[in-house]
Amino acid sequence: MRVAIVYYFFAHYRQAVVRELMNSTAHHYFFAADKKDPFGSGIKSCDISDSSRFIYTRTFILFRKFLIQSGLIRLALNSDFDVIIYLGNSKFLCTWISAGLARMCGKRVLFWTHGWLRHECGLKSFIRCSFYRIGHGLLLYGQRAKQFGLAKGFYSHNLYVVYNSLDTPEQDKIRSRITAQDNRETREKLFGHWNRSVVICTGRLVAKLRLDLLLDAVSLLQKEGFLIDVLLVGDGPQRTQLETTARIKNLSVVFYGACYDEEKLARLIMSANVTVVPGAIGLTVMHSLIYGTPVITNDDPDEQGPEWEAIIPGVNGQFFKKGDPIDLAGAIRMWVKKDQPDENIRSQCIASINKCYTPSYQAQVINAAIEGRSADQINHSGS
DSSP states (O other): OEEEEEOSOOBGGGHHHHHHHHTOSSSEEEEEEOSSOTTOOOOOBOOOSOGGGEEEOOEEEETTTEEEETTHHHHHHOTTOSEEEEEOOTTBHHHHHHHHHHHHTTOEEEEEEOOOSSOOOHHHHHHHHHHHTTSSEEEESOHHHHHHHHHTTOOGGGEEEOOOOOOHHHHHHHHHHOOHHHHHHHHHHHHSOSSSOEEEEESOOOGGGOHHHHHHHHHHHHHTTOOOEEEEEBOOTTHHHHHHHHHHTTOEEEEEEOOOOHHHHHHHHHTSSEEEESSOOSHHHHHHHTTTOOEEEESOGGGSOGGGGGOOBTTTEEEEOTTOHHHHHHHHHHHOSSSSOOHHHHHHHHHHHHTTSSHHHHHHHHHHHHTTOOGGGSOOTTO
């Protein structure tokens, strides 16, 4: 079948799944979007290598909140397409009309969406559910969203858990090139020594990450005699305040700054015993686990992105009581008992991603949804 996937723009981190779908022998995929992010994030767009598969749909922001996307009515009426997959955002006003028209024209309509991240009620819930019901099914990022959908009266066989992915094939290649000696050299270069446990956090230094809790926890461990090096990879408005806190508490913290080079990021992540994000976490979970580094974050699923589900306490990471630096210190202690990351733990981290957080797995689920196969028949091996 000929399938159009409609996004407002395809960010560079969608490159792998776009490539996987373009190479699919099951169906013929096309991609409709703007060429840049209309919200002005500055995020690079991915490269649609076959320009004949790209449909330019210009976007406009309305009242800083809603999005107007040109060309969607024409797309809905285009008899060349059998299926249209829309980014499932109810604030994208043209999607309502286009999806409704596409369904009236006999096309299969799917929404690719985070879905429900937490319990909702009232008008917000009514609008979301009304929007989703236009489609034949939903492609959801996690099992928790599916459970919320079931509670809202949606049918299980129409709720496809597609999870999320980064470029795992490329990350596998990078990881295979990095040795234990490389990790020691990275630590030596950053901290002046290599035989002390390292905690890392990658991401913009913003308040929602609650990195102040991380420094509090490391300070508590230091008072107990657990000396830990902290590596913060990223920049942002909290940097000055965090630098001051680290200096006052006499902590070993390296502020690496922003880094967008995947090979360098891989070396930094693999040099650490554990990734710690005390606040909200999302793609960082997958980025850390694919390089064999376990993840610690808080235990409140309402605050987290759906990637939070990939963490299995005691296997590839840990949860701590939200807002509690003492509990966080205890969780960190569990993963820094050895000065070097354990190879068995690394294997378990990588395996948890390769089960279902890959572009190939996503493509399999998308193909099943396109063909109308029941979501209940798909083996979600990572759930």
